[in-house]
Amino acid sequence: MKNRLLAISITFLFAACVNNQPKAENTTASETLPAFMEYTVLNVYPHDTTSYTEGLLVHNNELFESTGREGFSKFAQIDLTTGKPIREHYIDKSIFGEGIAIFDNKIFQLTYRSNKIFVYDLKDFKKIAEYPWPGEGWAMTHDGKSLIASNGTSNLQYLDPNTLQLQKTLSVTDQNGPVNNINELEYVDGFIYANQFLTNNILKINAESGRVVAKADLTDIFAHGGKVFNPDQLPDLHEDVLNGIAYDSARGNFLITGKQWPYLFEVKFR
Structure with a gap:
């Protein structure tokens, strides 16, 4: 009997000790903070200050850029060293590109509020197709299989590049929930x-x-790169915002610019 009472007492004592231990933090994916992504500016190139940048990409070692605003919207192949267009195509003046x-030797271009996607031949920039697009169009890329488009919300649309039909929607989230203005x-x-x-x-x-x-804050990018910038040439980052990301696979670096910025930065993220 004493042995049973002793065993019971030890059991209760052990349970009490366990209950008094600090509880392990219940960390879930929704509570995980994005990592801070540092960057280094490797080179600084000129950028056309009339370009209201909407898209930037490198394809086969060639730089392409699309710009917005009615009457000024175009896409162009850009000479990286001079910032000037090698060839360019302006779209209808009533449309905000x-x-x-x-993808597949075609240029796909979203429009802001015209509810259209234009398709051009990469070789000669001639328009070859036009598709309806519901709502606003903001940005586009591809993963080798699907086009990926944003409309300013927290959702990304995956599209069939042959039909432009919606394949799936991907919701962008962080520890606080949906992330808008993608x-x-x-x-x-x-x-x-x-x-x-x-x-x-x-x-x-x-x-x-x-x-x-992960997240990178490029607010101070004009203070990097070892270049002395003319203060009169620096953009107002409240209006001429960051808006150009191109990955150069040959160098393993990114090219970064913004709307009407005077410079384009070659950046390595860490």
């Missing part, structure tokens, strides 16, 4: 890099889950 993607997109090795419009942040998004896994 948005982001572009190059803009300018670049797909790299399973991740989507995106500018969050009206911020100086670039987000690194897991392309499978939609989770923001």
Whole structure:
């Protein structure tokens, strides 16, 4: 009997000790903070200050840019060293052009509020097709299989590049929930890099889950790179916001610019 009472007492004592231990923190995916993504400016190139940048990409070692605003919207192949167009195509003056993607030797171009996607032949920039687009168009990239488009919300649309039909929707989230104003997109090795419009942040998004896994703050980018900038040539970052992300696979670096910025930065993220 004494042995049974002793065993019971030890059991209760052990349970009490366990209950008094600090509880393990219940960490869930929704509470995980994005990592801070540092960057280094490697080179600084000129950029046309009349370009209201909506999209930026590198295709076959060639730089392409699309610009917005009615009457000024175009896409062009750009000489990186001079910032000047090698060839360019202006669209209808009534249309506000948005982001572009190059896939299967075609240029796909979103429009802001015209509810259209234009398709051009990469070789001669001639328009070959036009598709309806519901709502606003902001930015576009591709993952080698699907076009990926943003409309300014927290959702990314995956599109069939042959029919432009919706395949799936990916919701972008962080520890606080949905992340809105997802803009300018670049797909790299399973991740989507995106500018969050009206911020100086670039987000690194897991392309499978939609989770923001890292974030870079480029507010001070004009103070980097070892270049002395003329203060009179610096943009107002409240109006001429960051809005250009292109991955150069040959160098393993990114090219970064913004709306009407005088410079384009070659950047390595860490």
